[in-house]
Amino acid sequence: MSKTVRCVCPLDCPDTCSMLVNVENGRAVALRGNPDHPFTRGALCGKMNHYLEVVYSEDRLRTPLKRVGRKGEGKFEAISWDEALDTIARRFREIATGPHGPLAILPYSYYGTMGKIQAASLDRRFFHRLGASTLGRTICASAGVAGYEYTVGSGRFGVDPYAVPGCRLILNWGSNTVQTNTHLWSLMVEARKNNGAKIVTIDPYRSETAQRSDLHLSIHPGTDAALALGLMHVIFARGLEDADYLSRYCTGVDELKRHVAENYPVSKVAAITGLSTQEIEELAVELATTRPCLIRLNYGLQRHFGGGMAVRAIACLPAVTGAWRDPGGGTLLTTSGTYDFDDHALTRPDLIPPGTRNVNMNQLAEALAGELPGPPVQALYVYNCNPAAVAPNQAKVVQGLVRDDLFTVVHELFATDTVDYADIVLPATSQLEHEDIHGSYGHYEVMHNAKAIEPLHQAKCNADVFRALAGKMGFEPELFPDDATLIREALGGGPKVRAIAPEDLIERHSVRMGLPEVFMPYANGGFRTPSGKCELYSERMKADGLPPLPEYTPPAENPRDRADLREKFPIALVSPPKGQFLNSTFGGNAFHAQRAGDPSVEMHEEDAKTEGLTAGDWAVVENDRGRFVARVLLNGSVSKGVACARGIHWSKRSPGRTGINSTTSSGLTDMGGGALFFDNAVRIRKPKPEEMPEELQLGADR
């Protein structure tokens, strides 16, 4: 009665770890990293080492629920699955046949699980078939993907992570690799041991990665493109570019050369970025003369207004230096584009009726307020996501969620902030309770997640819920097949995954895609742009109304540049994740929340002094959008004028029931419709006594 089952970490993390789960008499009793997996190499991170406590938590949602209190109050009573699904189907039918039609129904999901089946298959088919509004899933990476693809083309290929131990220079650019890509960090450390590789981190925040790097360049938030352009200025000025690579494989070389020479002198770039001219010059020379050179390019720098252009500017660098020629040389944004799963077959976009409205998920606040074109949103179906905590402009999102005329369904494992606003709550399975297959955005394996245990309580997985709902709606059963069919369809894509037979994947658990032993995507050109070259100058961008050459696009809210803003909101606030949470996942888990401690804001000593704040004080962090309360930390992690509030704590577990996203803007990036989470001017000050949340008023402490 005892077995070991091979599972896959479902979290939105590039490492996509392989997990071995020991099951005894139907109960999972132990879980560990798979020592035989080439990327996991036996280690899970602190988040998932305790996953069994999450799976068997007393706080799991156990049955479907219907709301009996006010919205936001979190009062529910248990109902049967049949009643829950009938209620949803009835309401969807009423709305779909009503005056606004099915576009008044909005699905809302992201990557609470990364599995191909549970994240994006029958859910998409269901809402496409229904004719609901579609959702632009732009909250994380869309700005960078747009900038990267304009430059290197579709597929957005990058460095083979397995080649990283051969590198001699490694830049973590906007990447806290130690925490958010921990197995890649191990490979970086191997490079340091093997070849004396120098590790440099470029980040406005002295993250765990910056602390362990050989050099930390503390750049002003949102000025990364200026740095990249300044580096190119130096490289061209000193004749250190790879002229052969540029002439063979790139467009717009002369235009770029002239552009950076005229517009990005080092002194100007130093003033923009806050770095010294010497730091910029030295880094440029190292980049151009040290090989192999990896730039791990990540998400922090995308969360500003100029995020797309920042990624584009950095993506030009390995073409200028010729770094793509070396194993391990070039940029690594994501490996996700390398997978050629048949997503069309899985999600069936052909079912979307012509003229369907697309809602950018970063504008949920506006969508619920009826401020976007198209019909009002009358129904919201949330799964794999917790928008009341993670969506920007939180106060306005909540104003929308409390609307009495909004019918909200939430499918979840736990009673998150969003669950409190639901009319119907559906209990979800954990990763151990359903089957799935996974790609990755940090390595090249295709992986099978076997079902380790039967669903606990009355939990159902996404695919089962949409099969059942489709039945209630009278949709064609053949559109909603079983998991085995979906797996076969996903693997029927392009040549890299087509060679993997479903039964072989299930047998072997993890199989590398059909790629060369060391993948060097652009060593000899081969860019998937219209010109077939790396487009330093992009006609496509020009046609799309964007500057055709890489530019520095300043942040939307930069207190250093705008006197009006500086007076009211003098601090640029960034909000990367705490190590115990993944977005808001684990925010309700006692083990992780206790280790994460109070919500905190890391400040520069002088900024704190100006406001009369000292370490350990509670402070109000605010702007015109909203406010939250956090403890002041003074630990030298940020420059003057910058602060860092790591998240994401659940609002209902935070003082005053508000979180970091009460201050963030629902504005969009320069391209790709991305979020502006780190482009956020605030004031951080002492709270007046009456402003202290009730739970903190006695002695201002908890």
Ligand code: SF4
């Ligand atoms: S490192 Fe990432 S993929 Fe691995 S266990 Fe942790 S969260 Fe999951």
